[in-house]
Amino acid sequence: MPLRSLKHLPATAARGSTDQQIAASAATTPTAAPPIIAAGPRRRRMTPALWVRRGGISTLLFFVPLLFCFGYFAWWPIVRSLVLSFQQTNLVTPATWVGLENFHRVLADPLLLTATLNTLWFTVLAVIIGFPVPVLLATAIAEMRRWRQVASVLAYIPTIIPPVVAVLLWKMFYDPSENGLFNAVLHSVGAGPFGWLQNPLSAMPSIVVQATWAGFGQTTIIYLAALMSISPELYEAAEVDGAGILRRAWHVTLPQLRGVILLMLLLQLIGTLQVFTEPFVMTAGGPENRTTTLLMLIYRYAFVSGDYGRATALSLLLAVALCLVSAVYLWATRKWSRS
């Protein structure tokens, strides 16, 4: 799953919080945390002296590096981008304010619709191909009695290969001549050769297959962890009640996994809507702009045309769209995630 496309962006923070949440949701022990601190009979007013006595200074000391890192490397660039989207700048002389002109220019670009549809097409394909693979694989690995560790290591290996290297490797696999790996294999059974990335119809699916290959390991491991934390007693009880394997999967496994599934799906949506590396390296957006995505458009505005105002304007629009997608998603799944 192309969670990987998050990799070049400040994703460490994202991944960190994901893991925490997974740990939280995967924990099966009831977490009715007993109130430890609120033991005092009455709430005393916080004075500076009290604040210091309670370890306020050391708290602050621990907090400052975090504040600095996030502030300098994440929040400040966000603010700068916001400002830039209303400006025109050549990065040499001071910027000028241009109001909403950058947004007008983004919306007037005939490629915007193409890129949006391509990006959505990638996301749909990535969910169709990339979502079930790790779930099924994790279930299969969880069922193994021996070699489980080996299987999870093997599943994780593609994640270790740096993204660009993996993409270049696949570009060679997809070589349209008879010498490409896939075409050579197909040639031996008398089929092909196919222009995997060259054909306007197969280019995007080919990219999705690569992205799925590169990303499924990580997601599989997360699902596996969630699966392993499901209490075996639930399965035993279901078995006593006469439930077959399918009914156990439907009534025990899926409900237990649903928190993780919902979260992973959301992350996948956000990640895939920002796909960049794979089409950038494999096809440069071709053929005929069939694989030009929104992030590639942003990239072209900024780094080919040197038009930072337009690039940040589109970034902002994308960010707003992603926030909306997330909100709608959470709203639509609220019932399922609570019950």
Place this chain on the structure above:
Amino acid sequence: MQRRTVLSSAVLTATAAFGLSACSKSKTGTQKAADADPKAPVTITISGRPTPDNAASLKSFNAKVEAFKKKYPNVTAKTTEDKWDAQTFQAKIAAGTLPTIMGVPFTDIQSLIGRGQVADLTDYLAKDDVLSELNADTSKIAKKNGKSYGVVTAAYTMAISYNRALYKKAGLDPDTPPGSWDDLYNNTVAISQKTGTPGLVIATTDNVGGWIATTMSYGFGSLAQQGSGDSVKATLTSDGMKQALQFLQKVRWQGNAFGRNILQSNDDNSKAFGANRAGHVINGGDLYSRMITQFGMKPDDYGIGPIPQADNGLGALGGGTVQIISPKASANETLAGLNWIKFNSLQQYFDKDLAVSNAKASVADKLPVGVPILPVLSDKLNEQYLGWIKEYINVPRDHFDTYVESFSSLPIVPEPAVKGQETYASLDSVVQAVLGRKNADIAALLEKAQKDVQGQIDAA
């Protein structure tokens, strides 16, 4: 958990979407030639140091920098491996880490000037004996509204490079480059049929496809853009552009001589040619050195001819390298930078000893000496220089004869000046369609590209 998810996904979303950061410092150099003090201590950063895998070039580069420091003891010269790259250029300008001197391809210089991202060198060039001698024909590439923004240190015209070994294999005469578009087609098909190697391969991505289509269109008699000032019109639906694309269509689908890879970057394309996997390529006339030093092509296998011209052909699109100075450089840095440009690229045309010692060093390092390119100074200085280094020339210059003759007969036609890269980007798609789909409707594709490009020109 619900609330935390919302919050963290919002933060995650925002952080991820705003991948672009910009920390620009608006420090501009004073850049007044009169302020420059040639003796003041100054530090400059020279880009273009060859990478360690290119050991011979690196050695020769380092030796040159040492000699430069000796000649100009007040200059502290740092070097970097940076070379022109449209994307890192922007990032470096934003971060204030652009090297003082940078080589920029012809194709990008006008947009950099338009955005005010290069230093104005007009006063410096006028004051300098060497720099004021530059070839006016090529220098105009780096001019806008009478001001000069760069020093052209290498110039070429677009050309047909061909593989002489494959010519022989296909029974063609390697000393006769294709003289017309029909010759090119016939030779291309012959190579493909007799050797099984694609006869003609061009790069099609990253705007290079559009660059080549425009080059071909010039040869078929049509510009890609006309007018100037406020009335610039894209002319992509011209007969010349149509014929250029029909030519590619014929090579791909009728002659079946293009190969199957219709998504090639310029690098893929160069590699394929250097590895003898292409009969012809359409590219800059400066391909030779890279083919020999980087891709191990045999000097004897490299052949080159001018871009064929139809009866109403306009000439050859010009390419090359313009050395620019960072817009943030101070007057002293600018002066020192120009001194490096002169020392590195031009001094050898005036100084016999330097010319000979440079040539000797290059020969010892097995680097090409005497590759024919367009003279960046006058023809006379160029002839004199070639006379000095005669015995060190290790390039089979007679293989370049037809190409060199074209310098005097073919006009150099500049690139589309307004939204050039955007024009090329739109044409990329058209080229990919023509090569990728058997019955692509060229007229309709060009109609659409024309509309897109005109829209961008009008918005500029």
